[in-house]
Amino acid sequence: xxxxxxxxxxxxxxxxxxxxxxxxxxxxxxxxxxxxxxxxxxxxxxxxxxxxxxxxxxxxxxxxxxxxxxxxxxxxxxxxxxxxxxxxxxxxxxxxxxxxxxxxxxxxxxxxxxxxxxxxxxxxxxxxxxxxxxxxxxxxxxxxxxxxxxxxxxxxxxxxxxxxxxxxxxxxxxxxxxxxxxxxxxxxxxxxxxxxxxxxxxxxxxxxxxxxxxxxxxxxxxxxxxxxxxxxxxxxxxxxxxxxxxxxx
Numbered sequence: 334x335x336x337x338x339x340x341x342x343x344x345x346x347x348x349x350x351x352x353x354x355x356x357x358x359x360x361x362x363x364x365x366x367x368x369x370x371x372x373x374x375x376x377x378x379x380x381x382x383x384x385x386x387x388x389x390x391x392x393x394x395x396x397x398x399x400x401x402x403x404x405x406x407x408x409x410x411x412x413x414x415x416x417x418x419x420x421x422x423x424x425x426x427x428x429x430x431x432x433x434x435x436x437x438x439x440x441x442x443x444x445x446x447x448x449x450x451x452x453x454x455x456x457x458x459x460x461x462x463x464x465x466x467x468x469x470x471x472x473x474x475x476x477x478x479x480x481x482x483x484x485x486x487x488x489x490x491x492x493x494x495x496x497x498x499x500x501x502x503x504x505x506x507x508x509x510x511x512x513x514x515x516x517x518x519x520x521x522x523x524x525x526x527x528x529x530x531x532x533x534x535x536x537x538x539x540x541x542x543x544x545x546x547x548x549x550x551x552x553x554x555x556x557x558x559x560x561x562x563x564x565x566x567x568x569x570x571x572x573x574x575x576x577x578x579x580x581x582x
Contacts, residue, residue, distance in 0.1 A: 334361050334362055334363060335362045335363070335406070335408055335431075335572050336362065336363040336364075336365070336404050336405075336406065336407045336408065337357055337362055337363070337364045337365070337407070337408045337410060337568065338365045338366075338367070338395065338398060338399070338404065338407050338408070338409050338410065338419075339353065339354065339364065339365070339366040339410045339412075339557075340367070340369075340395055340409065340410060340411045340412065340415035340418050340419050340422075341366070341368070341369065341372070341373075341412055341415055342411075342412040342413025342414040342415045342438070343413060343414035343472075343498040343502070343503075344372070344472075344474040344475065344495045344496060344497070344498050345372065345373065345412070345494075345495065346368040346369075346372050346373015346374060346375075346494065346496070347366035347367055347368040347373060347374075348366075348368070348373055348374075348494055349412075349491075349494075349555070349557055349558060350364075350366040350557055351561075352557070352558070352561035352562075353557050353561045353564050353565050353568075354366055356561070356562060356565035356566075356569075357565055357568065357569070360569055362572075365398055365402065365404070367394060367395065367398050369390075369391045369394050369395075369418070370382070370386060370390050370391065370394055371386045371390075371499050372496050372498070373494070373496060376496040376497075379471060379496075379497065379499055382499075383470055384470045384499075384500075384501055385501075386499040386501060386502070387499065387501040387502055387504075387505045388417060388418070388421065388446070388447075388501070388502045388503075388505040388507060389421075389505065390502075391417075391418045391421075391502060392418055392421035392422050392425060392507075394418075395409070395418055395419065395421075395422035396422050396425045396426050399422065399426050399429040399430070400426065400429070404429055405429055406429075406430075406431040407429055407430050407431060408430075408431055408432050408433075408434060408568070408571075408572055408575070409422060409423055409430055409432075409433050409434070410434045410436060410568060411433070411434070411435055411436065411438045412436040412437065412438055412555075412557060413436075413437060413438050413439070413554065414438075414439065414447060414498075414502070414503075415436075415438055416435045416436075416438025416439040416440055416441070416535075417438075417439050417441055417447055417502075417507055419433055419435070419438075420433070420440070420441055420507060420509065421507050421508075421509070423516060424508075424509045424510055424511070427516070430516060431516070431517070431575065432516050432517040432518065432519070432571070432572075432575040433516055433517070433518045433519070434518075434519045434521065434568060434571050435518070435519065435520045435521065435535070435539075436521045436523075436556065436557070436564065437521060437522060437523040437526070437528070437532050437554050437556065438520075438532070438535070439532075439535065440520070440535045440538070440539075441507050441509070442509070443507065443508065443509035443510070443511070444506050444507070444508070444509075445506060445507060446503065446504055446505055446506045446507065447502070447503040447504075448503050448504055449506070451531065452531070455531065459472050459500070459503060460500075463500045469500070470499065470500050470501070471497035471498060471499055471500055472497060472498045472499075472500055472503070473497055474495035474496060474497060474498070475495075476492070477491045477492050477555075478527070479527055479528070480526075480527075480528070480553060480554045480555040481523065481525065481526035481527060481528065481552065481553015481554040481555055481559065482553055482555050482558055482559055483553070484559070487558055487559065490558075491555065491558060517546070517574075517575040518539070518544070518545050518546070519539075519545065519546040519547070519548065519567075519571040519574075519575070520535060520536055520538075520539030520540075520545055520546070520547050520548070521547075521548045521549075521550060521556070521564075521567055522535075522536035522539075522547070522548070522549050522550070523550050523552050523553060523554050523556045524549050524550065524551055524552075525551050525552055525553060526552070526553040526554040527553075527554070528554045529554075532554075536549075546571060546574055546575075548567045548570075548571070550563055550564070550567065
């Protein structure tokens, strides 16, 4: 049995893994899908914490799950912004993590923020959205279509649950010390998506690097909504491959 910790992306919550988790559990694995502070069912905490809620808070959320649930050899899966979070969590608690899977996610280096990884026009767009529609400290959620979700039923379900994202989580640089860099890593690129260009550089780097594994999925950015079975299958395949692959030193 393995343990998966599924970390959602911006504007989402642990709810977004609803259709992925049952397949992983049916295969005999333990699954945790935490909701990060200020999002989803914890959205009220954004009103309490305001600009103090940052990337470090979300890293601490996941480290807390690892420590208080006493998880060992956990597979951290990060979607989109969640790639920033799992990189930080693995750096903070490498002894509790066995591998990292980036699902159409940002892959930061030490000292980088999410905004550092975006094209200038995308960064300016989010900042403008925060000023015009989110009181300056929070970014209103995008439309389901912008996330590659076009099925009407799925889009309604998604739109009803997306919540504003704390702007500071995109602005704060991620401090990394390096011990997690030897962990097995997989990149899953969603190739049919309005956001595909934003994640293509990370996918290309992973595809060409000998110490990464790469998978492509022909679906939109929110693959856990549009193709949950396929996402679960990729996670299970990555788990098996990670167990066979010796860690670099």
